[in-house]
Amino acid sequence: MSMSTDSGLRPYDPLDPLIRRNPYPWYAHLRRHEPVKFLPGMNAYAVSRHEDVRQLMLDHAGFSSDPLIQLAFSEFNPAPGARYMIASDPPDHTRLRTLVNKAFSRRALTEMDDAIRATITGLIDRLEGQTCFDFIEGFSSPLPVSVVGDILGVETSMHADFRRWSNNVTAGGSAAVLSESQRAEMHKDAADFRQYFLERIADARAHPEDNLISALVEAEEHGQRLSADEVLALCVLLLIGGNETTTNMLANALLTLRDHPEVEREIRGNRALIPDFLEESLRHTSPIQLLFRRATARTQLSGVEIPEDAIVMPIFASANRDETVFAAAETLNIHRPDLRKHVAFGWGIHMCVGRALAAIEGEIALNALFDRYASITLAVEDPELCDAFYLRGPKSLPVEVQRY
C-alpha cells in the first residue's frame, strides 16, 4: 500500500482500484478525521458517519435524488423520457412508490414463497453433477432476474437477455473508458430493453393478467393512468435494482463464510440464524457501498458547508462500520443486538422496496445450498471485483462443492 499522507493513506478516491480492493481503512479515516470531505476527482462531498448518512437520507427536501439515473445510466438510459422512482422526489416519488409497495408487501411475498423456492431448486438442480462452477454465473446472477421476471410476468426464455441488458446498462454509467463497439452494443441493449417492455405493456393493456406489469398498467392515481414510459421505467428499475445487488449479497455471503468457518458451522446447525447472518453480512460488506444526492440549498453537515447544487455521496458501507453505533464494528457478529440499524438498504423514503424480497431469496438460497452441499469451497483467494465502482461484489466466484 503506498503511503503518501500523514495518515499513511493516499487520498480517498472511490474510483481508485487499489482503494476499492479494501476501502475500510479509508472509511475509518474519513469517519474519524474528515466526516464530510470534498473529493475533487468526483466533484462530490463524501459523507461517512452513520448519523450524517441517516440525516441526509431522511432530509429528502434538502438532498434530492434527481442526479441518480444520470450517474448510473449515463447515455444508456432505456427510458430517457420517464421519471424513475429512485430518482424522483415527493410528490412523484410518493405516487410511484405507493403503486409498487403493494407488489412487495410481506403478504404478496408470502404468496410467492413457493415460486421462489422452485426457482432456487431449479437452479441448483441444473448444477447437478458439477463439482466446480462459477457461483455467480450458475446461481447468484440468474436467481434475482428469474424472481423479478416472474413478478413482472415476463417469459423465462428472456431471463438471460435481461441479465445482459441490465448489467450492460448499469456498467455504462461507471465505466471509465468504453470502446466504440462497447458503446454501440450498450445502446442496442438499452433500445432492446425498451422495445421489449413497451411490447409487454401494450399486451397487458389489451389482455391484463395476474402480474405486476398488468397491475401497473391498470393502476389509476387520482383518476390518471401511469404513462407507458413510467411503467417502462418501473420495470427497468425493478430488474436492475434487484439484480446485481442480490447477486452480490449472496456472493459476499459466501466470501464472509469462507473467512468465518465457525459462523458457517453455527448457521448450518441452527438454520433460524440465517436471516441474522444475512443482515450482518450486508452490514459488514454492503453490496451498494455508496450513492448520490444533490443539495437543493446551501447547508451544513458535521460543520462542513455544502453549497447549493453540490453532489453529496453517502457512503453506506462506511456508516455500517461506524463504531459509535456498532460495537467492534469491523468484526462480523451475527448476535449483535443492533443488527438492523445498518443502512445497506438505504434509509428514509427511498429505503429499498425489495429488501424483504432480498431477505427471502437469501434465506431460501442459503438453506437450499446447505441442504444440497456438505461443503462449498471457494477456488479463488481474492476475486476480481464487479465493474460498477459504487457496488461491491466479485465479478466471478469459482467454487468447489461436495454433495451430501
Ligand code: HEM
Ligand atoms: C441485497 C439486495 C439489495 C440491496 C443491498 C439494495 C439496496 C438498495 C438501496 C441502498 C436503496 C436506496 C437507494 C436510494 O436511497 O437512493 C435501494 C432502493 C431500491 N431498491 Fe434495492 N437493494 C436490494 C435488493 C433489491 C431488490 C430485490 C429489488 C426489487 C426487486 C430492489 C429494488 C429497489 C428499488 C425499486 C429501489 C428504489 C426505491 C425508491 O426509490 O423508493 N432492491 N435498494
